[in-house]
Amino acid sequence: MLKRFFITSLLFMLPVFAIGTAIYYGEIQNERTILEIQAVERLKGQNEQIVNEFTYIVSDLMFLAQQHELQVFFDSDTKQQREILATEYRLFAAQKKLYDQIRFLDETGMEIARANFNAGNPSIAPAEKLQNKGKRYYFRDALVLERGEIFVSPFDLNMEKGQIECPLKPMIRFGTPVFDRTGQKRGIVLLNYLGTRLLKKLDERAVNASSDSMLLNAKGFWLKGTAPADEWGFMYPDGGNKTFGNSFPEEWQQIIKAESGQFYTSKGLFTFITLYPLLEGQKSSTGAQHAFSPSLAKLGTQEYYWKIVSHVPPSTLQAKSHQTLSNIAIPFMALVLLILVISAFLTRARIIHVNAEAALRESEERFKAIVAAIPIPMAITRLSDQAFLYANEHYGQCFNIPPEQLVGYTSQTFYNQEDKLRLLEEFQKYGYVHNFELQAKQVGGKLFWVMVSMRPMTFNGEPAMIGVAYDITERKLAEEKIQQQHEFLQHVIDSLDHPFYVINTNNYQIGVANAATRALGMRPGVTCHALTHKRSEPCTGTNDPCPLKQVKNTKKPFIVEHIHFDIKGNPRNVEVHGFPITDRAGNVTQMIEYSLDITERKRAEKQLHLQNEELQAQNEQLDAFAHQLEELQQEKLYQLNKAYERFVPREFLGLLDKQSILDVQLGDQVEKEITILFSDIRGFTHISEKMTPQDNFKFINTYLGLMEPIIHQHHGFIDKYIGDAIMALFPTNADDAVSGAIAMLKKLRQFNNKIVQQAEQPAIQIGIGLNTGLLMLGTVGGQNRMDGTVISDAVNLASRVEGLTKTYGTSLLITEPTYQKLIEPSQYNIRVIDRVTVRGKTEPVTIYDVFDAEPPITIELKSTTLHDFEQGFRCFHNEQFEEAQGFFEKVLEINHNDKAAQVYLENCRTVLNMTMPEKPRILIVDDLPLNATVLSNFLNTKHFEVFVAKEGVTALEMVKSKYPHLILLDVMMPGIDGFETCRRLKADVKTQDIPVIFITALSETVNKIKGFELGAVDYITKPFQREEVLSRIKTHLSVHHLQQQVQAKNVELEIHNLQLKERIKTLTMQTKFV
Template identity: 30%
Template sequence: MASNLKNTLNWQFTKHFLRLSLPLILILVAMLWLLYRTHLDTTLTIMQANEQQSIQLASQTVDAVFGVLHGDALYLAENSSLQQWLNTGDPVIRSHLNADFLAFTRSRRLYDQVRFLNQHGQELVRINWNDGKPEVIAEEQLQSKLDSYYVRKTLALNEQAVFMSPFDLNIEHDVIEQPIKPTIHLSTPVFDSKGQKRGLIVLNYRGQRLLNRLRAIADKKSGDLWFLNKEGYWILGPHPDMEWGFMYPDRQTMRFGHEYGEDTWLSMLKGLQINQWQDEKGLFTYTRITPATAKIASTEPEEYVGNEQWIAVTHIPPSSISASMAGHVRDLIIAFMVLAPLLALLSGIITYHDMRRRQAEADARSSEARYRGLLELAPDGIVITNRNGCITMVNAQAEKWFGYTKDELIGQPIEKLVPERFRATHPAHRQNYLANPVVRPMGAGLELYARRSDGSEFPVEISLSPSETEQGLLVTSIIRDITTRKQAEKIQEQTRMRYEKLVNNLPVGVYRNKPDKIGMFLEVNQAMVDIFEAESTEQLLSHPFSESYCDPVDRETFIDTVMRQGHICDHEVCLKTLQGREFHAALTAVMKKDANGEIFFDGIMQDISERKEAERKVQQLNESLRARSMELETINQELEAFSYSVSHDLRAPLRAIDGFSRTLLNEYADRLDDKGRDRLSRVRAGAQRMANLIDDLLKLSRVTRTELKWKSVDLSLLASEVIEDLRQGEPNRAVQFSVQPGITVQGDVHLLRVVMDNLLGNAWKFTSQRSETRIEVGCKLDDKLTYYVRDNGAGFDMAYANKLFGAFQRLHDASEFSGTGIGLATVQRVIHKHGGRIWAESAVDQGAIFYFTLNEKENK
């Protein structure tokens, strides 16, 4: 009986134990299972949220990149230098266009090539990135791209449309360039100011930069980020050997559909724009991305614009998901095996679950904070508005530019940031955009302005990007303050215009050329075109300078000198124009180097043909003068002999005639009648007159041959001495003399005494019949210092003034006023020897005034 009781108790104990323990164990197992599933779901939720954020960030990155590329293409198409060159064809402007494109390529660092092609597909401007050292490609290396598909398609587009090629690898000579260069061609047609299509801008975007940014996104997460084209080939894939399969024949099967199923690929290609799912191959998240350029140009036929589409995919393999759960499973097993008290076990599980939940929330908040941090650190202002145009978020840069705080802007209409002159029409433009929200720049082709809190305005560029969220449609506006750029463009334009005006207005030729065998001109001004008789600047730029040298050795000498010295000045050479005419030129040049180390010459050129001709004529004249000088020296020697003959041989007979005539008159006067005495007196007077003429001729001859001895002469004192001598000769005459004091000149004192003797002697003579005689000596300053002698004598008729200074020329009868007519001729010779001139002004019975000047610089 006792044994049965014991068995019953054991059974009851066992039953109760089982009844109590089994439910508790089941509860524990259920709780552990619930915790496992909860953690798994939480982990998957976090992974899904992270993957969605990565996909969204990848999509925004692509949109932002192609928004910039689109803006760059349109900016270059409207470049001021390009438009001016299209209108004028000026090669100087073309050089500025090359400089603008080179500066653009260097500053952007986005493009492997920047080109401008004309409407026939011929490259006119090409800038190569050249591994970080951008260079302008020489004109002779430019190619025709008429057969390229993107040329034909771009030229068929309308204004402001942009064509984009597929994302592929750059191929040189039918071989994929190594290392590989992922490339996207963007091109847009170029119209001139008259609306005529003149060519296209082509940008070769260095796609590796985009792929690097996508890889940077992938590096921050546990899964992989893939980038596929619309055929399912990896552009950015699981492994480099699986990428660019459509470019390599041996990788044609390396497609997403081949690896993960064609049905899966078709659902991604044709299904929802953004989707996420999990299957036995892992967690997949994808979005289809249509490049911003294709969206913006969507009004064009697809065959012209390009229908490029990409798919961004993130993938977390099952192993990664299991690895993230392995630690948690191990903890649950250890907890189940170790923790005996069910309550302690449950408390630990609940606490652990709560901590995991809190961690998941913290991770979500951290992810949101990182997103907001990216917005706050953005260099551009970012303003997000809802469908009603109310501001929902702004970043710090927007606060700084607009002068508002976030609290002052959140909830306000976007028109608060629009200048008052545009506010009335802005809501209509906003509604038009919401009717077809796509990623595009705002007001393409227009100058946009924003308004600060103080009412001032500043120029901006705005890019619009719509996105559907749980709160509805949100529009992100990326705003860039371009005040500095506008000012720089204005200053650059002013500087360029001043430079062009200066160079083109110079009277000498300005050039730049290369010191190679051909020596093509790189730049020339209008004076160079005129010097070489070219029909246009283009003709001169295409003409080899080396062919313009009459003697090729001169060019070699010129180049060697500049290369050795670094410069040369006024190097004279003989050149010929494009018309074949030879001329003399003076070349000045300085050796310089460009950014690539290429040597070129900058210089000026002057046509010195007239000067050389003048030098030749001067040389001939000098030779003629030397011959004439020798001839004159011979003549002077003959004159010396003649003077000696006159002085000695001619005077003796005259003295004999005069002496014997006087003797006859003195000793035989009583034997002659009145007529005989008169005839004899006339003979004697003629002999004396002849003697006086000989004396005057000798004086004139001596004046001509006398060598000047320059020194300072007191002309006032000289005149006073002559006047005193005249008074002593006729002390009974009452003459009023006036001599200006302090007249000092530079000259020969003896010859100047001859001048004053003759001028004052004439004044004394021709005033002899005046009851009141006035003679004045002075000077005055007109164009130069002029000296004069004035009298109130008989004067003369100005009609005969041309005979006044001729030898033996007299304007009065000898019976009225004595003289030989040599005095004024002598005065003129003296004045001419002093480098001056003499002239007179007079009227009959109104006196006369004689003016003369002296070139007093001769002795200095």
């Protein structure tokens, strides 16, 4: 017993020692993992701190750049205004405590106003101490920027009079150009940020850390290191070797090749991250080592970066290892003592186990006696090699061998290798075998079928299997005969040409299918729904009857037309014949169906029907046209007979290749690609009503006399005068037409300037439309009168495009065909403006706005907003209405009079206002957190999206970014109160339609009246009931939505009315052409 105790103890001790060693190294690894995670999280926090600090500084800079006092100074450059500006800077420096200097430098680099922080005692620099910084790199680099762009200098030390200031003063300069009200650049605003604050914040993040934190610039110089003497080496002539790369050359090579990372070397654990402090629109440069040297290069957001590095030295890592070893030593010794106790217990348990085995052998002998008495073939095999350990008499009879002779045989003797492997595979997969069918071989070679079931057991102390085997040979022979009969029946139905199949009425599954059915992809087991409509539900509906239901209800054969699909998914018309199959009780259990393809017959019937309808419609159109033509011919024949001459333009004769008007014959014609110009005086009807007939003719002839020479100068000719309208043709190229139209508009503007000064007659405003296409030019008429004309859809489109100039407030529109024919479209000022569909056409035509003839300021504004306008146009026609609205609002912020942008913005709002939002946005403005929290939590549970602002200024900013559907507004708040906030909301065209509900403790009637006068839709007094607030919110959201729908419908009707007017005008012109 003592020997077994020592053996057992040794067996337990060995793995314990191995586990203890693994735990020790595991704990060391855990400690290192914690150090690694802490280092990464600390670097992330330092990175976020620096980015937030830069954002804060940029916000201050942009505030100063847009300061009202600065604009006043630009308007009146006086000593008093300079003092006011400097005072603002001093107060700003005292409040922020971030900036060593705040100053404004004019375009020459001269300091106009400067405030110095003076170590916490801000002061204004007197005029005699203001300096010219025109040669400093930060002034040059900031002055060249555009509006809204920001220059950020390298992080370096401040210099005074060409020398590094002592004590050292780390500095980052932020500058941006400033502009006066006319858009002229007047200088820069410059902030000298005290970098010591940033470095202190990095130190605060590293308090109690096991690592050293370092901040490096892109070249590896220390901005903050472990030794102050090594910092800012790039600022000193002899400091070029004081870099991280010189101290840690191997580690520096890994750091500069990646954005972030973590690694171990012989010098400890290094963790690093790359920080890109510049935001979008910010610029920097390399700076200059000498005071008046220019920057070596400009840097973008990806080129201006720092490296934040965390370093854990080897000594710290070793101290962690020693601490870990001391922590696990005592528990390990206690575990050894416990193992000795357990070993003694197990030794005693082993002796008990030996005695139990003897009892088990006796039990197995009793088990054999029981198995022998069972009248079922049963045997026990060893699990490892499938050798028989025991078999009863019935098992031996089944395999034609005495059971005692089976012992020593393996199951492979009676089963083929493939079936045996499948049997064992199932046993290993499930842990048992149930009713497994396979072929077996008796002793003597006779084959027969058996069904085997097996379960695991322990026999004589080793794993075994007990199994039973039933002879199922007779059943398998019966199944084979049934299969032969089924194959014969399948062969018979496969000989049928049409799909033939049997459907189960309970589950709609196909039971039997012939070859024609299988060719449709339908096999036994598939539901019949897939055959009829490629779906998973039964057929329903008047035109979609379910044959199976009809047979079950009537129990009679039927014929019905249906839609089936072929193997490619093409629909086919079929005539379905169904016959019921009933059981002995007379219930329909199955249905036989076969289908005849009648697709071609149905197609022919449909085609014949369509042809009859088309022929009838054509006859009606011909009758109507003949009647209209007869009336029109009678009227025009009378007018033409009264004409005393035939007039054909000279250019018209040239296109027809005629020398004289006498050579022109009725019916002469030619087809040619020509650009058509349509122009029309806007509001001519209103103008003419104020003139006498004589003045009317003088007015029109003056205008036409100006336009005609310009058209001829650009190789075009006038085809027709239609009252105040002109139709001209340009047969040479599209550039002639566009240049001519621009010249017409410019000439007309000069003319208008003259007549307005002389007050002779009203100014003339016209719209011009251009389109290019194939035209038929020729003569039409009768024996007494003929005329030259052009016939084409291109003419109608040009006329329609001219009508759109009034809709979009522009003077010249061209179509896509004209745009494509321009030799160099980039020489013109062009923007896309619409897509229109011509009557009778399916594809829309793109329309472009050519604005070269507009006033210079309009050209500049449209060019500036061109990108945003075209982005909005693209989003609008892609039905991205919210994005389109944003682009058109940006356009109108710059160009307030852009009527096209106004039209599209109105259409966007019309579409967006047609639907009630699923989760309305609510803005709560209240300086008491308790009130805001109660309302916010309650409304969030009622499917609202809630935002909270603590005072009015913040609320006005949030409205611009969140655009809430309703505002709950308190009155008594710090800063601007609720009444002033509401007034500003209603004064802004973008926010004036947002419903405002005052919710305040001011219950006096005078306050309620004031709230309603300012534009609020409701007024709730505190303390409030949440359900009441919810009810009023829902009511006013519904009312507001209904108002928006009414407004949208009014806009839609106005646009439709304008389109109808333009269509009437076009039809009138077409009638005149004929």
